[in-house]
Amino acid sequence: MSNGKQPESVSSVLKTFAILQALSTQKDIGISELAQKLMMSKSTVYRFLQTMKTLGYVDQDGESENYSLTLKLFELGSSALEYVDLVDIADIEMRRISELTMEALHLGALDGDSIIYIHKIDSKYNLRMQSRIGRRNPLYSTAIGKVLLAERSEEEVRDILADVAFAKSTELTHENIDSLLSELPKVKEQGYGEDNEEQEVGLRCLAVPVYDRFNCVVAGLSISLPTIRFTDEKKETYISELHAAAGRISEKLGCRNYPHKG
Template sequence: MTNGKQPESVSSVLKTFGILQALSTQKDIGISELAQRLMMSKSTVYRFLQTMKTMGYVSQEGESENYSLTLKLFELGSTALEYVDLVDLADIEMRRISDLTLEALHLGALDGDSIIYIHKIDSKYNLRMQSRVGRRNPLYSTAIGKVLLAEREEDDVKRILSDVEFTKSTERTHETIESLIDELHTVREVGFGEDNEEQEVGLRCLAVPVYDRFNNVVAGMSVSLPTIRFTEEKKAEYIAELHAAAARISHKLGCKEYPHGK
């Protein structure tokens, strides 16, 4: 900026990370020392620390003025690393299925009340889907969304979708959480989810779950294809390939026994 000043939001971010970095250099530290080290007022440091404490990133040592980092940042970093490992492992399997089917492959994870695509391989046909890594889509109208929800308790599904407005993208899109939950029972039973032209007319999608070492579903992997190329024979073949690939990925993530596709 020409006036040399930073927007308040940028300044707040710099102060936040300055405090976090300072706290990372020693086990605990007081407000006065932090303020002196960062050249900030004690009142500002105190205000930021209280916010970080409320969010769980900082803890206060007893009744003293000393503060220290919690393990929440470590948890965030571990989650990020897990997704990096997951994408690397999935890429190998997704490329193999891509070579076999020539269709689009997606890897998606749960993020709040929607799915977020964390990896994608485009179709080898001319058709290009309007999806990209980092894009969000509804849980209720996507095959990946359904496998991410299927093994959760009904109350948990209702909590996740409590603020979601069910928008009809097509005539086949679920209109209520009750109708979605009915389908989720089937998804759990058969081990795969389907998007039968619910997100986009003329497009079918099949997805299976990927598990971590705690046997929790951490992602969904899918193959998408236009209805003109869809057959029941392909459906069975693609689901089998997806299950075999997801089993190998899950095993490498520490899942001892993949429960589907046997």
């Protein structure tokens, strides 16, 4: 029969995290103040702190003898974020937009001087597109490519595209790097990129950026549809949906403040 008390192991875990949480709210603190704040005995707090110090999670100042957190917890959190599966996270959001719009969705990332599609959901209208997972496309003629470049410096963009020959897929494709660079500030300011029949005649595409925990663009999320179904009203709605989805994806990647509102 239970006496209502927690097992000692559970109690120890709770005390450990209580101490860590208290340390996270104050740069450094002494044992007496910490014990009082947590309503624990000084001997208990001291014992736990010494163990945490041995494991490298807590540091002690040589003069004041106060305790503070080290960066080891940050390292653990960063390691966990490194293994977050971007495709699995994005798939949930992409399927939601697919059900809403019935159009094709793509997730693309920068690879060298091109974009590479890392995930795709086909249009429910049986739209035939030239894209597939693993396929590469130019940065200069795709909406995803533009959002991947928009927040980089001109010098970096020129370096990425230094060896790229601009091929005109359609009459509307950018002819050179200067032409592309003239569009990128607008892409950055408005928070989305457009492919207005630049990659394929009769096809429009809208893309928004996905950010990591350092607020760097790591991918682009896009929706594609034929010009016959494209309207300004749909454009506004789709951009809003893409931003909302990219915001949630970015948050799960550790981004604390997605810069574009859905």
